[in-house]
Amino acid sequence: MEHLQGHVGKVAVTVDLVVLTVRDEALCALVVRRGIEPFRGAWALPGGFVLEDEGLEEAAARELAEETGLRPGSVHVEQLATYGSPGRDPRARVVTVAYLALAPDLPVPAAGSDAADAQWCPVDDLLAGDGLAFDHAEILRDGVERARSKLEYSPLGAAFCAEEFTVAELRRVYEIVWGARLDPRNFHRKVTKTEAFLEPTGATTTRDGGRPAQLFRRGSAEHLHPPLLRRTT
Amino acid sequence: MEHLQGHVGKVAVTVDLVVLTVRDEALCALVVRRGIEPFRGAWALPGGFVLEDEGLEEAAARELAEETGLRPGSVHVEQLATYGSPGRDPRARVVTVAYLALAPDLPVPAAGSDAADAQWCPVDDLLAGDGLAFDHAEILRDGVERARSKLEYSPLGAAFCAEEFTVAELRRVYEIVWGARLDPRNFHRKVTKTEAFLEPTGATTTRDGGRPAQLFRRGSAEHLHPPLLRRTT
């Protein structure tokens, strides 16, 4: 950190977004089709350059809005990690700061912007093949793993749900993100007994069929104590 | 991610290191005295520019070696977070990728390099005052919080210990990093009963006084199941 003269290479800095949602019984990520080389025609994570005088978080929020047109309040965004291998972009040295966003099932990506077409795609499909541009498969993998951990230690599973949701809807989120079945009764006990995890709205719904279920909002808790761990194996 | 032309500002990228160790009953961080403006004379986290054709992790490892002269094997290094507020460096736009390193109590920083003098300083002192350059107080705070969490969910407390250590030495690490007292008997039960947390060496030592204690090495576990949580409050 001693000299700022030009003998050190300046590099381009981008933000890339791992935007996850739960749709059609699958954990899905937002991907855009690349219109130019390299990786023309391949899927890529949405993202773009950090502008001058723009903070990283700010850039991520801007890209997210451009790409999805969602109201900022309803989406959880956090920094994921930074990727800067010299060869990750064949054109030039590019360091990218990846952000993880957890969103409820949104209408449809509002596209409209640069990216030809943006769409939700199951992460299992994206990670199974080799179709993602650059090192985006690695970034996506890290994002998915982070999301899985978040469900254990934080109440952020609710970020995948609508503003108001039932315990069963929240449980489906857990089951789909973790890829494991959970006992409905034990899950119900855990989330309702954990302080500040859920906040009852007083209303009920029958949209899941059967007996009416209470509707909840996200509680004020930041962390889960104790956590809700997957697999005791 | 569509055009790489020059209409986007290129920025300088640095790595900064939060190197933590446990010394003299306190959690300490490695800091260097700044020799030039801005913040001349203030303490700063060690760090430096990422060279061309150098990966981020690689740059962090290089800086760590330059600053401490330690054998790479004995130190745990992981990416912490990236900081890039437009105003964080008054001279120019600088994005820094912070790394967290957990080290055993090393002889003394080998200084020798650029940084005038490097030394260990208790994090409580560093965070109490306002003496850290740039946004390094925020970075350090994040690093300390990450370290505290790591102790809960991973066996990395051992990264603060020598190659071979006793249960009591490991417990002291927890107590100092968390700033809380732990019951020696319950701690002993937890760490010895958790699969692959510790690997017995067969040897014993009396360096802590009293009855000889078994020596252990870090086990192969990556995570703790179930975790070792602080405060049940």
Add this chain to the structure above:
DNA sequence: ATTATTAGCGTCAGAATGACGATAAGGCGT
């Protein structure tokens, strides 16, 4: 009304944890 379906409560056994007693095995002073 009957049935299907989901919500939500209750029970019980096993695991994990916190509090803490008791014993083991060294060093040390006398």
Add this chain to the structure above:
DNA sequence: ACGCCTTATCGTCATTCTGACGCTAATAAT
């Protein structure tokens, strides 16, 4: 050699948390 101090390590017991699973409640469809 002997007792004492210190720390290591094991054990007990009550409490809490979890997994497995039975049972009743409340609605929609028939």
